[in-house]
Amino acid sequence: MPTFYHDGAELYYELSGAGAPLVLICGFSGHSNDVSMTTVRRMLSESYRVLCVDNRGAGQTRINESTPVSLEIMVEDIAAVMTHVGMEWAHLLGVSMGGAITQEFSLRYPERTLSQIVAVSLAYNPPNSRANFLLETIRIMRDMQLPQTVLTRMTAVLLLGEKEFENEALMKAWLSAPPDPLQQTRLGFEKQGKALENLDLRERLKTTSVPTLVMSSYEDPLVPPHYQDEIASLIPGAQIKKYPGGHLFMALPMYGAQFLEDVKAFHAQVNAKQVRELSPGTNT
Numbered sequence: 001m002p003t004f005y006h007d008g009a010e011l012y013y014e015l016s017g018a019g020a021p022l023v024l025i026c027g028f029s030g031h032s033n034d035v036s037m038t039t040v041r042r043m044l045s046e047s048y049r050v051l052c053v054d055n056r057g058a059g060q061t062r063i064n065e066s067t068p069v070s071l072e073i074m075v076e077d078i079a080a081v082m083t084h085v086g087m088e089w090a091h092l093l094g095v096s097m098g099g100a101i102t103q104e105f106s107l108r109y110p111e112r113t114l115s116q117i118v119a120v121s122l123a124y125n126p127p128n129s130r131a132n133f134l135l136e137t138i139r140i141m142r143d144m145q146l147p148q149t150v151l152t153r154m155t156a157v158l159l160l161g162e163k164e165f166e167n168e169a170l171m172k173a174w175l176s177a178p179p180d181p182l183q184q185t186r187l188g189f190e191k192q193g194k195a196l197e198n199l200d201l202r203e204r205l206k207t208t209s210v211p212t213l214v215m216s217s218y219e220d221p222l223v224p225p226h227y228q229d230e231i232a233s234l235i236p237g238a239q240i241k242k243y244p245g246g247h248l249f250m251a252l253p254m255y256g257a258q259f260l261e262d263v264k265a266f267h268a269q270v271n272a273k274q275v276r277e278l279s280p281g282t283n284t
Helices: 036-044 069-084 097-108 129-141 148-159 162-166 166-176 187-199 224-233 256-278
Strands: 003-006 009-016 020-025 048-053 090-097 113-119 211-215 241-242
Touching: 003 069, 003 113, 009 036, 009 069, 009 211, 020 036, 020 069, 020 097, 020 148, 036 048, 036 069, 036 090, 036 256, 069 187, 090 097, 090 224, 090 256, 097 113, 129 148, 129 187, 148 166, 162 166, 187 256, 211 224, 211 256
Parallel strands: 020 048, 020 090, 090 113, 113 211, 211 241
Antiparallel strands: 003 009, 009 048
């Protein structure tokens, strides 16, 4: 089991594939071996050398009551594991909370960030938002020890777009899926929730120099599209692409191919621009 000890946490990570280096950063409660991230990680590993670290408070990374957890510390975790595996720089791809970590990483370490893709994420977390309300509702339902089938149905409401409920095969697979054996603990929920409480990157994003693609879903019920629009408007030169499917569109079979194609096209564009800038006598 690949682990690395850093600042009070035993960090679990997955390293797979070959090609350009890419760091995949998971969202709230997500981890490298949950169903959606496994799907995305395997897709990307066909073309990239992919590093995915289980954030503090999720997956197989080990913490305790006294372990510090913040977005800034999770950035330092990723930077440390990158160094540990010999990945001095990389493309970053962060999903949901992972997108906020991605933005913070690029602000702290622009020299280690070849590009960033920020998917279904946010730059500012207002204290009284629908997303916070929905996540707290899930926590209450878990504390009440409601049947797993109820929780599974509720997460579908949170994570899938409206059209996906018409897909009988998808919904059957969703409802029959077994519970995650690495489901987030109450401690992990509380610590990751605290880490998101004061998120506000808006002013700092205006100084971002890293090539950026924002991936948004106009059907996202958890992180509404206007959060994605805000990120794209704040980062100089940022591009934005919009998809159906909801919060987990990139892991759904009908959208995975387009997601991967767009990731690779963006990186090809970034690489071409960097080559032009480094070539002597070339107009940019």
